[in-house]
Amino acid sequence: MIPSNGPIAFQGRHGAYSDLACRTAFPGVPTLPCDTFEGAMAALREGRAGLAMLPCENSLAGRVPDIHYLLPESGLAIVGEHFQRVEHCLLAPPGARIEGLKRVHSHAVALGQVRDLVRELGLTAVIEADTAGAAAQVAAWGNPEDAAIASALAAEIYGLTILRRNVEDASHNTTRFYIMATTPMPPPPEQADVMTTFVFRVRNVPAALYKALGGFATNGVNMTRLESYMLGGEFAATQFLCDVEGHPEQPPLARALEELAFFSRAVSILGVYPAARQRHMAPTT
The missing domain is CATH 3.40.190.10 (Periplasmic binding protein-like II)
Incomplete structure (x- = not known):
C-alpha cells in the first residue's frame, strides 16, 4: 500500500463515491472531504492531507471534466491508481x-x-x-x-x-482514480505492471500527431488512454493526456518518449506508478 502521513483528500461530501474509493483503497485511513478538485489538491500541498484521490474517467460517462486542466499545473505527482465499482x-x-x-x-x-x-x-x-x-x-x-x-x-x-441495491442500468459501471502525492514515488525500472502518465502538445505541422505517436507502435508500447483538450480557448492549442504501459527507463518506452519529444513540445511526465491489480479486470472506455 502507498504510505499516507495524513487523511486522504477527495472532492465531495462524506458518503460520495470518491469517499468510498478512499476507504476501499486505504482501509482505516481517515478521509478529508473538499468542495472542489482544486480544494483537494490544495489540502495535499498544504499538508492537511497525506494523499488525494481524484477521479479521472468512468466506464460509462468517459473522462471527468477539469482534471485534465488541473493536473499539469498542480505541482503534484500521480503515485497510483484505483478502480472503484459504482454500485447505486x-x-x-x-x-x-x-x-x-x-x-x-x-x-x-x-x-x-x-x-x-x-x-x-x-x-x-x-x-x-x-x-x-x-x-x-x-x-x-x-x-x-x-x-x-x-x-x-x-x-x-x-x-x-x-x-x-445495484439499481444501475449497466453492471460494469466503474470509475478510475488517480492517487496523488506531493512527491513522485516511481517503482524501480525492472518492476512489471507499471503505468506512466504524461501530457504533451504537438507541433503545428501536418501529420504531427501521427508522427508523434508512431514511436509507441514501433516500440511495442501499449497506450491505454489518449485524451485531447483545448488550451487557453485556442483551437490551435491542443494538449494531449496519455496513459501508457511501461516505465520511462525501460528501453521501449524510453525510445518512444524520445521520438515523441522530437515531434512535439512541452512533454511532461505526471506520474510513474504501479498498475492497479484491478486494471486487467476493469472495463475500458
Missing part, C-alpha cells in the same frame, strides 16, 4: 416504501445511469449537486415520497434505508 442504491428515510415514492434525487450523471429504475417506478428525477448531498437532503427532509440515488456508505452515514 435507492435510499429513502426509515419507514418509506417503494410504492410511496414520487421523486428521486441525485447527481445528473447518476440519474442518467438509473433510467430503467426511474421509468419502472414512475418517479420524477430531480438533479442535485452530488450523490452524497442528495442523500443528506433526503435524510434531512424525512419525507417518505423522496428518495436518493447514492452509495451504501451514504445510507450508513445519513441514516437512510436501502430500498434496493
Whole structure:
C-alpha cells in the first residue's frame, strides 16, 4: 500500500463515491472531504492531507471534466491508481416504501445511469449537486415520497434505508482514480505492471500527431488512454493526456518518449506508478 502521513483528500461530501474509493483503497485511513478538485489538491500541498484521490474517467460517462486542466499545473505527482465499482442504491428515510415514492434525487450523471429504475417506478428525477448531498437532503427532509440515488456508505452515514441495491442500468459501471502525492514515488525500472502518465502538445505541422505517436507502435508500447483538450480557448492549442504501459527507463518506452519529444513540445511526465491489480479486470472506455 502507498504510505499516507495524513487523511486522504477527495472532492465531495462524506458518503460520495470518491469517499468510498478512499476507504476501499486505504482501509482505516481517515478521509478529508473538499468542495472542489482544486480544494483537494490544495489540502495535499498544504499538508492537511497525506494523499488525494481524484477521479479521472468512468466506464460509462468517459473522462471527468477539469482534471485534465488541473493536473499539469498542480505541482503534484500521480503515485497510483484505483478502480472503484459504482454500485447505486435507492435510499429513502426509515419507514418509506417503494410504492410511496414520487421523486428521486441525485447527481445528473447518476440519474442518467438509473433510467430503467426511474421509468419502472414512475418517479420524477430531480438533479442535485452530488450523490452524497442528495442523500443528506433526503435524510434531512424525512419525507417518505423522496428518495436518493447514492452509495451504501451514504445510507450508513445519513441514516437512510436501502430500498434496493445495484439499481444501475449497466453492471460494469466503474470509475478510475488517480492517487496523488506531493512527491513522485516511481517503482524501480525492472518492476512489471507499471503505468506512466504524461501530457504533451504537438507541433503545428501536418501529420504531427501521427508522427508523434508512431514511436509507441514501433516500440511495442501499449497506450491505454489518449485524451485531447483545448488550451487557453485556442483551437490551435491542443494538449494531449496519455496513459501508457511501461516505465520511462525501460528501453521501449524510453525510445518512444524520445521520438515523441522530437515531434512535439512541452512533454511532461505526471506520474510513474504501479498498475492497479484491478486494471486487467476493469472495463475500458
